[in-house]
Amino acid sequence: MKILVGSGFAEKIENIDIVSKRENLGNNINCLKKIRSFSFFKNLKKNNIKFPQTTLSVRNKGDWLVKNFSSYGGVKVNYVKQKDKKLNNDEYFQKFIPGKLVSLQFYNNDHKISIISICDQVIYDQNKPFVIKGLITKRVSKNFFKKVSDLTIKLSKIFDLNGINNIDMILTQKNIFLLEVNARPGLSTNIISKKIKNPFHKKTKVVNQTDNLFHSTTILYATKNIFIDKKKIKFIKKLSLSKNFSELPVIDEKIMKNQPFCLIHLKSKEREKLLKLIQNKSNWVLSQLDDYKN
Numbered sequence: 001m002k003i004l005v006g007s008g009f010a011e012k013i014e015n016i017d018i019v020s021k022r023e024n025l026g027n028n029i030n031c032l033k034k035i036r037s038f039s040f041f042k043n044l045k046k047n048n049i050k051f052p053q054t055t056l057s058v059r060n061k062g063d064w065l066v067k068n069f070s071s072y073g074g075v076k077v078n079y080v081k082q083k084d085k086k087l088n089n090d091e092y093f094q095k096f097i098p099g100k101l102v103s104l105q106f107y108n109n110d111h112k113i114s115i116i117s118i119c120d121q122v123i124y125d126q127n128k129p130f131v132i133k134g135l136i137t138k139r140v141s142k143n144f145f146k147k148v149s150d151l152t153i154k155l156s157k158i159f160d161l162n163g164i165n166n167i168d169m170i171l172t173q174k175n176i177f178l179l180e181v182n183a184r185p186g187l188s189t190n191i192i193s194k195k196i197k198n199p200f201h202k203k204t205k206v207v208n209q210t211d212n213l214f215h216s217t218t219i220l221y222a223t224k225n226i227f228i229d230k231k232k233i234k235f236i237k238k239l240s241l242s243k244n245f246s247e248l249p250v251i252d253e254k255i256m257k258n259q260p261f262c263l264i265h266l267k268s269k270e271r272e273k274l275l276k277l278i279q280n281k282s283n284w285v286l287s288q289l290d291d292y293k294n
Contacts, residue, residue, distance in 0.1 A: 049155075053095035055093050065096050100171040101120070102171055105117045105164065119188050135187050136214055190265060246263045
């Protein structure tokens with residue numbers, strides 16, 4: 001059986017049962033381990049790739065973050081809140097840099113790299129400043145595209161990346177800082193799959209440049225505990241008929257507060273209108289769920 005290791009599993013790749021004897025179409029275990037350890041940052045420094053100051057030494061609270069090597073989607077990332085914070089074996093400190101968060105997804109097939117999406121990250125809320133709420137396609141200049149193209153080529157050679165990969169960056173006025181490499185499909189796959197029939201063809205253009213629309217994928221988080229009973233499943237079945245929704249819950253499933261309920265996929269010619277559309281659609285789903293009470 002052929003598999004492609006995705007989000008949540010790539011971060012736990014030390015569990016060999018995930019791959020077992022199946023054919024892995026993505027990155028191998030050694031690659032995944034390499035980008036989920038402190039040697040990752042040593043390799044970046046060795047190859048002159050900019051990234052926020054990172055250390056395993058004790059840091060006091062301030063503009064420092066404590067991050068977990070198994071984090072994804074901004075989960076397990078927090079400000080250092082206590083004096084002389086000590087790390088667990090799977091954690092590290094990283095200097096906080098203010099800027100714009102951007103995700104890029106690319107495909108590497110036999111050293112031929114295609115960038116297939118560049119997106120702005122939308123953050124959940126102020127109380128969870130690092131948890132990703134969604135992605136919106138980003139319009140970029142030729143100069144920026146050249147810089148990130150060179151970066152993906154460089155990273156692919158250093159870490160022997162294969163298949164679908166994502167990189168998270170933070171943009172300041174003068175620099176592009178690499179935050180992490182996620183060697184597996186990411187959230188923007190939902191945007192890509194709806195826009196491009198064969199995103200892994202060597203002639204594929206970045207999804208942002210194929211039309212004049214902004215595309216988005218948003219994680220709708222539950223605002224309270226939700227149990228999917230026979231009444232709520234009727235509403236969910238209606239949502240499943242629309243291309244605007246995916247990853248919907250099933251009967252008898254319980255979604256805890258602040259956990260993902262589903263994904264919402266929308267598009268608009270204007271970015272600000274898209275943001276309002278996302279908010280309105282999210283509020284509508286949550287209000288409809290309340291109407292389907294026991």
